[in-house]
Amino acid sequence: MRRLPPLGAIEAFVAVARSGSVKAAATELALSPPALSRRIQTLERFVGRPLFDRRHQATIPNGDGERLLAQIAPVLDQLSDAVEAMTTGTEVLRVRLGVLPLFASQRLFPRLGELRREHPELHLDIDTAGHPMARLGEGLDAAIALAREIDPTLYARRLDRNRVFVIGGRALVDGTDPITDPSQLSKLTALIHRDMPDTFAAWRHAAAIDDLEPLAVDQFDSGALMLEAAAQGLGVAFMHESHYQDAHDPRLVQLFGIEVESPYSYWFVCRPRALRTQPVKLFHDWLIRTLGEQ
Structure with missing residues (x-):
């Protein structure tokens, strides 16, 4: 049988690769950071190459590390499940x-x-x-x-199927100069999710203001942070109706009332x-x- 690296070294590698942090992985495995680092080094010596890019605040798998993680992490999960099923009697x-x-x-x-x-x-x-x-x-x-x-x-x-809402902070409609007309977007920052880049263009076209440009466009990769930014008055978020409804946040309001089917x-x-x-x-x-x- 072909010799394999120690299971502890594999477990340490997967924990660090998934968390991006030696400290977090050490806490998860109840090890000291130096002990966990030694296990990683054991695996790297076994495969004959480094598996991580080590940065000041993070330990990130390199290309070889990503490939190894994709192949062995599911196997390690299956092994863990098999042991759990054996000890608990439940698959x-x-x-x-x-x-x-x-x-x-x-x-x-x-x-x-x-x-x-x-x-x-x-x-x-x-x-x-x-x-x-x-x-x-x-x-x-x-x-x-x-x-x-x-x-x-x-x-x-x-x-689901959804509609694009323009979501802003309540102060935008309750203030001394309320936002009531789409043309006023020229004074505001548009908040756009990177996975939904066409929401603003679709809404703008439906509102018949194709030439209007916002003051700026800020991109996010977190919908929750977009909603918080809108609530804090940092811009208006172009998001789904369900995002607005499910937030149940009294600080937020839908602006303009224009119904636009989301792409x-x-x-x-x-x-x-x-x-x-x-x-x-x-x-x-x-x-x-x-x-x-x-």
Whole structure:
């Protein structure tokens, strides 16, 4: 049998790669940072190359590290599940799910108790890193993605249809110079999500102000931070109606009342072969039944 590196070294590598921090991984594994670093060095000597780019505040997998992580992390998870099933007497099924943080906090997490009661054996590993569809089959089993369209080689089910809202702080309508006309956007900063770059153009076209430019355009990769920025008066956010409704934030208001169909939807996405596995099938069926497009 071919010799393998120590399991502790593999476990340390996966923990650091996933957390991006030696300190955080050491806490997770109940090790001192020097002891964990020695385990990483053991694995790097075994494979004959460095696996991380070491920066001042973070330890990030390099190209070789990313490739190794994609291959061994799922195997380590399966090993952990097998041991858990043996010790508890209950089979553990696991889905590695990519999802945007705002969808997770507003729409998925409030219903996960129902999933756990229905399928107590099913567990989710949540991944909020970017580009989830590109990582399907390489670290992710499935994803809930925000997109205009989906690669036809993937299995996809639309979860919603939405409208673009212009969301601002309440002070914009309650102040001495209230914002009531779309032309006043020329005095405001537009807040745009990087995964939804066409929301502003779609709304502007529907409002018949194609030539109007905002004071500035600030881009975000976090919907939650966009809503907070709007509430703090840092600009107006071009987001989905559901984002506004589900926020339940009295500091926010919808501006102008113009209804614009969004070019983007949330989708459940996976590779076709993944849907044939029991964990993904169970989660898919529950998700479509519970949160899918009606």
